[in-house]
Amino acid sequence: MELVLAPWPWYISGPLITLVMLILIYFGKTFGMSSNLKTLCSIGGAGKYADFFKYDWKAHRWNLVVVLGAIIGGFLAVQFLSDGSPINLSGNTIEDLEILGFQDPGNALLPSEIFSWDVVLGIKGMAVLIIAGFLVGFGTRYAGGCTSGHAIYGLSNLQKPSLIAVVGFFIGGLIMTHFILPLIFTV
Amino acid sequence: MKFLKYLLVGIFFGIVLVKSEAVSWYRIYEMFKFQSFHMYGIIGSSVSLGVLFIWLIKKLGVKSIKGEKIKTVPKEKGLTRNLLGGAIFGLGWALAGTCPGPMFVLVGTGVFSMLIVIAAAILGTFIYGVLKNKLPH
DSSP states (O other): OHHHHSOOOHHHHHHHHHHHHHHHHHTTOOOOSTHHHHHHHHHTTGGGTOGGGOSOGGGGHHHHHHHHHHHHHHHHHHHHSOOOOOOOOOHHHHHHHHHTTOSSTTSSSSOHHHHSHHHHTSHHHHHHHHHHHHHHHHHHHHHTOOIIIIIIIIHHTTOHHHHHHHHHHHHHHHHIIIIIHHHHTOO | OTTHHHHHHHHHHHHHHHHTTTTOHHHHHHHHTTOOSHHHHHHHHHHHHHHHHHHHHHHHTOBOTTSOBOOOOOOOOOHHHHHHHHHHHHHHHHHHSOOTTHHHHHHHTTOTTHHHHHHHHHHHHHHHHHHGGGSOO
């Protein structure tokens, strides 16, 4: 049980993600979480504004159920399956984040400097979350997939478009982490 | 009841994402700083095994639960859409520290400010759908 409660190493987690994908494939489905954002648009009536959202979203309800399960899984994991150990970040990462003004990096899953309500209810904090979410939603649909659909499912299928998309993910991610984050979080 | 199996898969997926720390903003930052093998290990082992098993599934002609031969869905081609769309996604991924799976999982862990990220992501998806025909793909 102690092994379950401690953070899981990559060589356990990675294969378990493969297992999730294989189960969904066995059910005759695909693995891709960002499609749910499109489905939610369609349910909300986005078909009135763009043909892109006119499709049989009911055929994608199963994926919304997966996401609902993922929310429950997140709850169960922190409530019953965690020992509260901090994230074992590399020393360099902790140092770099402290320079950017982050207190106690790795002590929680997410930094309070970005996600606490004190920050989020300010103009800058709110803008950060809205811009970040918008870029994720816009980019993932433009590219036709996200980390699950392209990086895991697409690459597992040896899809060239997915390889290009993952290169794109890293171009964007590296620019943000190395050049833009230091501008946002200057002390 | 046909949805129950998807709910269970989702619960398992959510637990794995939390226990692997892949939902952590810090782990994404660390990954883009190349300061730890952790995220590369997760994605690398997951993809390697995925390649192996999908190859085996096709080779052996494994059938799905519905008795149909398992087929994989090809991704849409296009250098611009994949590279530019991917880069836009990457900017958001590194800023929010979360992608479209983990953002929901994190709501379950009690980070309710993540609902703002989700709402913005739905808006981003909507704006893409509206602009789709005007964008280069």
